[in-house]
C-alpha cells in the first residue's frame with residue numbers, strides 16, 4: 655500500500671520547542687528530527703565561530719541521513735565578559751547565572767546552518783543580540799528560579815516567558831534570543847529556493 659504520509663523536504667534538526675514554534679509561526683512546513691550531537695566535545699573559540707560550528711554539526715548529522723532534504727541546525731549561547739553561560743544544571747547554577755546577568759548587558763549568539771547535501775550547499779552564520787538586564791533583587795531571583803523556567807534555557811532565562819520581566823532592553827533580533835534568528839534564516843531559505851510553505855507544492859512530494 656502506498657504511503658499517504660507527507661514527505662516534507664525541510665527538516666529542523668533540533669529538540670528545542672522554541673525553534674519549532676518560531677518556524678511554524680512563520681508558516682513553514684517541516685519535519686523535526688533531533689540529533690544526538692555532543693556539544694561538550696567542542697572547545698570554545700570565538701563565540702560566533704563556536705555557535706556556527708555547533709549549528710553545522712547538528713545540521714550535518716541529520717543531512718547525512720536525509721541527503722535530499724534541506725536541514726536547519728542552530729545553537730544559542732549566552733556570553734558575558736568572556737564566559738559562556740549554558741543551561742543551568744542546578745538551582746545553585748541558575749542563581750549564579752542570574753546574579754551575574756543582573757544589571758549588566760550580555761550577548762546572545764545564535765548560530766544557524768542551512769544545508770542540503772544533494773544540492774552541495776552549506777550556509778552557516780551567527781547573529782548577535784545585546785540584552786540588558788534590570789538589577790535583580792535576591793527575592794526576584796529566588797521567585798524566578800522556583801517557577802522552574804530557567805532550567806532548559808541558556809543563561810537560565812527565557813525572554814519569551816516569565817523571564818520577560820528580567821529584560822530592560824535589547825539591541826538586535828528578538829527571535830535570535832529565543833533560539834533562531836527567523837529573519838536571517840528565512841532570508842537564507844528564500845535565497846536557496848528552499849522555502850516550503852503550508853499548501854505550497856514544495857511542501858510535499
Ligand SMILES: Cc1cn([C@H]2C[C@H](O)[C@@H](COP(=O)(O)OP(=O)(O)OP(=O)(O)O)O2)c(=O)[nH]c1=O
Nearest residue numbers: 668669670729730807808811812813831832833
Ligand atoms: C537566552 C534564551 C535561551 N533560550 C533557549 C533556546 C535554546 O533552546 C536553549 C539553548 O540551547 P541549545 O543548545 O541552543 O538548543 P537545545 O538544546 O534547546 O536544542 P537543540 O540543540 O536540539 O537544537 O535556550 C530561550 O528559550 N530563551 C532565551 O531567552
